[in-house]
Amino acid sequence: MNNYIPLNKAIGPKVICDGYQALIPQKLGVDAMTFTFDGSECEHATCPGAPEIFIKVEENGLYYFGIEADDTGSLTIAGEELCKKDGTQPNGKLNIETASRYLKAGYYKVALSCTNNAYDPTSNNAVAFNVTMDKEPIQAGKYEGNSTMKREFSPSPKIKLWTIEKESDIKCEESKEVKLEFESPEIIYSPEIDSCKTNPIPPKICVTVCQDKDENVWKCRVVSASAGAKITIFNDNFMNPLITPPLSEEEAIEAVNEMNGYQARGRVGTWHTPEASVAHEEHHRRQWEDAFNYYWKEMKIQEKLEERTFSCDTYKDMDKVITLMSGYADLASTNLTIATAEYVIQLPDRANDRPYCAGQKVLNEATRKVILLADAMD
Known part of the structure; x- marks a missing residue:
């Protein structure tokens, strides 16, 4: 079955x-x-x-x-x-x-x-x-x-x-376009000290088979396809000014200067917020989503899988055909991962690049709150 x-x-x-x-x-x-x-x-x-x-x-x-x-x-x-x-x-x-x-x-x-x-x-x-x-x-x-x-x-x-x-019926119906669904699981917050990461979730392609009695072949139909990316935010030993505010004007100036420089020079110094790291990694997650969707269509994975047929005379057992087609689907998943990863790892991820711009946008709000706090201490 x-x-x-x-x-x-x-x-x-x-x-x-x-x-x-x-x-x-x-x-x-x-x-x-x-x-x-x-x-x-x-x-x-x-x-x-x-x-x-x-x-x-x-x-x-x-x-x-x-x-x-x-x-x-x-x-x-x-x-x-x-x-x-x-x-x-x-x-x-x-x-x-x-x-x-x-x-x-x-x-x-x-x-x-x-x-x-x-x-x-x-x-x-x-x-x-x-x-x-x-x-x-x-x-x-x-x-x-x-x-x-x-x-x-x-x-x-x-x-x-x-x-x-x-x-009730295993005859072939017309193929329907399957869109790649993207999984965005909840962010993992780790107490370990490490650089924050966005890692891909390998694609999963579910296939079924149907019998074309006119052509006397088994045909493949793609049921669903999904991929995703998971974010891990690690502890980086920074001071979060929204949780532990600066205690003096000097500390406030230091915090503002460090956070204002994030986009231009990356994460340096003592002051930072996990929300900025999340914004940075969410940008990477969107890059994975866009790339997976692009290569799913560009590589014509559904079309190529559904082009495969198996003779009903040679393969009388449907379960055997399902096993074979699942193997081809696994290979297609691997190829999709390779193509997507080769593209994503080449995307810019240095100071002044888009991931840092995303983080800076969040830090700007933290900076504003620190300035208001410093003004209140005067």
């Missing part, structure tokens, strides 16, 4: 996990185990004729996912591993790993797995597994203490799982 099925093409969808409780509630005194939700025989996937497991997406949008496990957990969507929670010590206890992906409305085939390691004595060995899915960023649970049994799962909505009897 396809990795993706439109809402109106799914026959006999049935909820097999209602999302009211964790997939594996916290248990103590268990042996080593591996638990899968991937279409193999288990109590959560026994629907005759449709063992594959799906999530249902009601409307197009960016969706957030979380994996909580003791020890290791993973989530694969439409053949791509989206999120994996590390189980090596000290991450063996109940903890979380999150990810996001733009999804078009429909049903997506998923695979979930949880591995619990063996510890001695077994009486102290715990297992837990929970997967969350929401249109809002996933909230962390309470992961304090040395025992999984004392920790709490995320309060975000738990994932619902479906089986589908069959697709």
Whole structure:
């Protein structure tokens, strides 16, 4: 069955996990185990004729996912591993790993797995597994203490799982233009000392296949495509005048001079604001967005993927064709990343260039407030 099925093409969808409780509630005194939700025989996937497991997406949008496990957990969507929670010590206890992906409305085939390691004595060995899915960023649970049994799962909505009897039709419809959606996750603020960064989120291209009976071939159809960029703001040991104002006229003059010089000479001295760093990095994020969108169209990725066909006589198994097409989609994603990165890293990022102009615009407001404060101290 396809990795993706439109809402109106799914026959006999049935909820097999209602999302009211964790997939594996916290248990103590268990042996080593591996638990899968991937279409193999288990109590959560026994629907005759449709063992594959799906999530249902009601409307197009960016969706957030979380994996909580003791020890290791993973989530694969439409053949791509989206999120994996590390189980090596000290991450063996109940903890979380999150990810996001733009999804078009429909049903997506998923695979979930949880591995619990063996510890001695077994009486102290715990297992837990929970997967969350929401249109809002996933909230962390309470992961304090040395025992999984004392920790709490995320309060975000738990994932619902479906089986589908069959697709109503897999004949080919006309291709529809797919626009690249850009993910802009919330900014990460790190206490570590480092230079602020904007890093790309690799493109994700979801494909499906359909059967053209007239031509006796399988054809590819691109369902959705997304890419993005994430911003990390690090601690740079600067003094923020909006939080810790200058205490004297001399300090105020120093702060104003340093902040006024940001555009012309970059970040130097003692005084700066994280808001200016955010403005600088947001400019880089827009550069990634513009470049990804440009090369998505310029490289004609959708067109080239949908040009590929496979003989129905040679490939009678649709799942085999889906695997092959997903491989071509992964290669296209890699090529898109390379082309976009080669362009973005060449964009100017020195004093007086646009990222610094963006930061200076924000610093000008901070400078104005410092001047008002200095005037009040006279």
